[in-house]
Amino acid sequence: MPVEFTREQLGEVTRLQRLYPDRGGALLPVLHLAQEVFGYISEDVEKYVGTLFDLGPAHVHEVVTFYTMYFRRPRGRHVLSVCHNLSCHLMGAQEIIAHLTSRLGIELGETTDDGRITLLTVECLCACEMAPMLQVDDRYEGHLTVEKVERLVDRLA
Numbered sequence: 001m002p003v004e005f006t007r008e009q010l011g012e013v014t015r016l017q018r019l020y021p022d023r024g025g026a027l028l029p030v031l032h033l034a035q036e037v038f039g040y041i042s043e044d045v046e047k048y049v050g051t052l053f054d055l056g057p058a059h060v061h062e063v064v065t066f067y068t069m070y071f072r073r074p075r076g077r078h079v080l081s082v083c084h085n086l087s088c089h090l091m092g093a094q095e096i097i098a099h100l101t102s103r104l105g106i107e108l109g110e111t112t113d114d115g116r117i118t119l120l121t122v123e124c125l126c127a128c129e130m131a132p133m134l135q136v137d138d139r140y141e142g143h144l145t146v147e148k149v150e151r152l153v154d155r156l157a
């Protein structure tokens, strides 16, 4: 698939760039758009987005690798991001992570063979009151137990 936005998508890029005094402020939302369109942020996507901002690929690459919300490889249909920061760690995140890697048969950062689930760890998602917690796609699940995680994975089947 060629790495190029459609005319309509380029219109959205321009709209986003106009929202900021410095159009570079739109880099993050445009990267989100690129991820939505191309599935993940490959090196070619980094280069292409760089051309829209007159930025070198190294600059875009630094941004993409800084944030966990950008995927640099194809991801599964669902993404489980388990928080492993302090509160979640103290409340049992490691047990949840160990259970998920075993149940799914993958390591952190990998995707199941059927392309169903990508498993990640992330830093604090600012929902410490729900610890241990994870994000599944765009929603939070908290007060996790092994049983709760089992049901969650079953629902994603």
Ligand code: FES
Pocket (backbone or CB within 6 Å): 083, 084, 085, 086, 087, 088, 089, 123, 124, 125, 126, 127, 128, 129, 131, 133
């Ligand atoms: S430490 Fe997990 S949400 Fe804050």
